[in-house]
Amino acid sequence: MVKKIVCRCHDVTESDIEAAIDAGYDDLETLKRITGVTTGHCQGKTCLPLTMAILARKTGKNVNVTTKIRPPIDPITLGSIARPPGKRSSKR
């Protein structure tokens, strides 16, 4: 399988994005929702600029906004925010 991968986290290819743009999802926020690009573990650290470039090339628009950024920008475990300080697991 020869593929041009844009988003490595969710295996989104260049042709996926191009097809989505052709289908009318021609801005970053809707493109993100239909293809899943920029929503993986890395939160778009490599694919966002690539997607912006593809979008600009296909539509001729001046793409100069990124998607909305929300915390957490780096994955954290639920345990690390939910467990109160100093409390240890009863097993250990």
Added chain:
Amino acid sequence: MIAIEDWRIYEHPILKFDRGKEVTIYLDGKPLKAYKNETVAAALYANGIREFSKSIKYRRPRGFFCAIGRCSACMMEVDGVPNVRTCVTLVRDGMRIKRQRTIADWAAPFLGMMKLPPLRYMKLFTRPGFIYEPAMKIMRKFTGLGSYPEKVPEVAPSGGYQGELSTEFLIVGGGPAGMSAAVEAGQQGVDTLIIDDKEKLGGQLLKQTHMFFSDVKYAAGKRGFKLGEELVEKISKLDNVKVMTQTSAVGYYPSENTMLLKGPNDTTLKVKAKKYLISTGAYERSLVFENNDLPGVYGAGGVQTLLNVYGVKPGNRGILLGTGNVALIVSYHLLQAGIEVAGVFAPSFRRVRGYFVHAAKIKRHGVPIVTRHTIVKALGKNRVEGAIVTKLADYGKPIPGTERRVDCDFICVGVGLNPAYDLVQLFNPKMVYVGALGGMVPIRDRTYRFAENAYIAGDCASIEEATTAVLEGKLVGLYASQALGHGDETVPEKIEEYTRALEEDRGSPFSTRLREALRDITVEKIEEALK
């Protein structure tokens, strides 16, 4: 008997690798030699293992890629915990590492046969409505990075939430800019906290084994990692500068003026600071070409980390893509380590865009710099075995028929950097796209403020050199001290001196576009620009 592969570098002209004592780790039950100071990914790579995981949908082989805990390619099951980023996890004696598997791994060839047109799979099984739920249940078995263990793994409990901390000046990112700011602010008596997500401060400086040039007084004439060590030592002498390593910022909440940090051992921590400095640097730019996710296609930073931090050879013969200093410098680092470089392929015309000094240095070593070329395909099944490069016509389109094969076992993409935009954006700044500065950057004022309480310096403000990052950092350190009501009478003098040095640094005719771009996004009063 399996052939024992060892990709570690034991003799390097400049660096000495402190690997620590030998330990044994197990990959899918097979014992492997590792050293205490290596990350799991580096240890596996040194043992010749290239495939770490399978990709989420197409089950394509994925290996080590970014090396700095930013991507998802190296996630494995470590001691029973799924989805651990092995490139930032240090090894431990007796550690058990497993490749994560799902049903789809053996079904991958069949799934590959079902070629669906792009976007079709998103509308699959959505109508009639009642088949959606059962279809999803089955489809979920064919995706994901692995399956969850049956019982809860016996792991060290999460450290949990560690409470709140307050400080005057919080610096996120311990690279050249952040460290310089910490030194200046610390010397002015500001209560400073500097955090970095790696085991030690230094950022990309630690990976630079070449000499810096330009203004000798501030940074040049030294090798990057020496400069980094000097700054670390200066910081350690300042009592009012606290350092937290292996700590990264995960969020900023403007309404509470609080930053949430993630610490080692799965802990979180809240910090309230009066002023923030964001010096988180940059992310590597990637290229879209066929098979660009094959193990063996790396970012320049990943190669530098492997090579200069862990002393592991990325391969025997590589090619470089890119025209800037990054590509040129990485090829020089590869040559220093005795690795063959088959060529630097630059998409630019006439000449490379990097410094002539660096280009001349690698040309002297017999490495061809081929301009007007780009890569179209990476060859190989489970790892890179070659690359197809093609010539570009004047308008940047490939010329058909000019494709040729270059034999190599790794491809290093050094096409430039994008400023890290994510943490900056949580401060609600005004972001603009400026090509000359590398990407999305915030509008700032003369004191490098991009929000009411936050400053920016280094590569996340504009992609430049380490020397400019150092100067920007120094300036921000001084401006922040002034704003916090610290600072003696020498501060204005110093500000003037560093500003002049920065102007000189950017004074060359090559930097005209950069200077103009910086002038365009600098405003007089940031509060007014943000309204």
